[in-house]
Amino acid sequence: MRIALLRVDPALSRFDPLPRIISLDDFSRGHCGWSQLVGNYEDHLDTMLPGYAQHSSAMLSTLGHWEAGSHGGMDSSYALKIATRPKPGAQNVAIKRHTFRKRGPIRFEAYFTFKPEANELKLSETDVRSVGFLFDLQGGDQDADAQRVMPHLRFLNASDGKHWQKWQYKRETTTFKAVGPEDKTLSHYHLSPDGWLDLPNGEQRLCYNEIPTKVNWSYLRFDFDLETMKATGFQCNDRNFDLSGFDSIRIPAMKNLWCMLNFCLFAETDVAKRAFLYVDSICISGDF
Template identity: 45%
Template sequence: MNAADGFEPLSQILLDDDFDRGLQGWTLLTGNYEGSLDTILPEQRDFRPPMLSNLTMWDTGTAGSLHGSYAMKLATRARRDSIAVALKRLTFRRAQPIRVEGWVTSKPEATSMTLSDRDVRSFGIFLDLQDDEHRVMPHLRFLNADGDGPPRHQWQYKASPRRAQTISSETRTHFHLGNDQWTDVPDGRQDLCYNELATKQNWHYLRVDFDLATMRYLEFQCNDRVWSGASLEPLTMPAWPNLRGMLNVGFWVDANTDSRSFLYVDSVMLSTGVIG
């Protein structure tokens, strides 16, 4: 089975990344700096990079990915609030609808023989876009748990950016993956399959449709649930220097406890064209 068989792309495919072929340009999101690494924001200095994994577990052995042997793995440190993030950088040719699809699964590190179902705080997907007037950053996350309370299982979006900080006349920076300023997606609670052990994983289908012409959400889907994007707002700010035409795609995961949290991405497809 080819990874593309699990997707429903629009008419033109821009990316078809199956991580059996390597990382294919997916890389660490490094905080902006100039002159010295000390200018990286403190929250961004320890972002963890993506790696390849064949999903080896201590009790079940090597499972491989959904469509083959390897997945892209994001792994936080064993520290609450630690973040791991992966980014693919490209630009767009036409301001029209785009569709991002992926098969993902999120798990805690199996360091104890417990369910550990609240160790992962959240995982999510984001875009980083810029046209002539605005930098626009759609962010969606699945909030699994937050603090010591019960599981949340809630989809959220982020519409309010933190104030950007200026490093120089040409370089700015801001932290946009923090556990703040999130808004619940209406009717956005969803119980995802979390199998009985921390060493078992079930893959989930994720899709985001976004219009580059209007810079608005169109729709997003996880498994059998579909939400309209009409009420969702992306992060929006005035255009930054040197970024016109940017079309970046990213995934991240963050830890709710002092245990490592993982996000595995089997494959990603980015396509563009007319929807409907």
């Protein structure tokens, strides 16, 4: 009965959710809680780390282009758009903030596409450096061994003009730095370009159409267990990837972040041209 109910609802039937749906984000309804990742600061904004200072707000987009007006989303007029600045290596990040009420399996599913700004009459298939996602998690305030755990995955599309097309993950972040003169706030830029590792057999050629304005939507699913704080599955389109060697960034728990359940999406450009990550819809579900 549950499967039948899911399949008759077009918004849900494209996903394979776990029993409890935590959020279903259809960006024809608005931002659905996705906002700019603002870095920590104290007293004034200049104390923010440079990586965070470059971020801007996520936008709602009709995927406009100069040939036919707009693509629209996968089945509506709008998608979420994460756009970088037009500077090589520039990044942008959108975040959705939750907390969890029970430790158990969670599943993140999305339909996404990416492209550079189409300001040249050529394919530009190596202009986007990477797109990806991460979770930002922390145990409860009564956990004796609570950690902050941050699984990261990115699709490295290209670097310095070379087409890589492979999935990567991270185990380490940057050094924590005090923000402001009172040492009350710390910050670290975990999306720095250093420390990315290749996912075993993680090469994948995603659909990238023949001219710079065309897009095709891809499916993504990532499974994680909040009880063990370990990843349990990763799929993109028709490929399921081996996560036996995968691990997350793990750092000591922080004093204000108990039961944190945050999700981030990010894009990075390889050239002096904006990179766009578009997300049509997202389903976050759990078995708790």
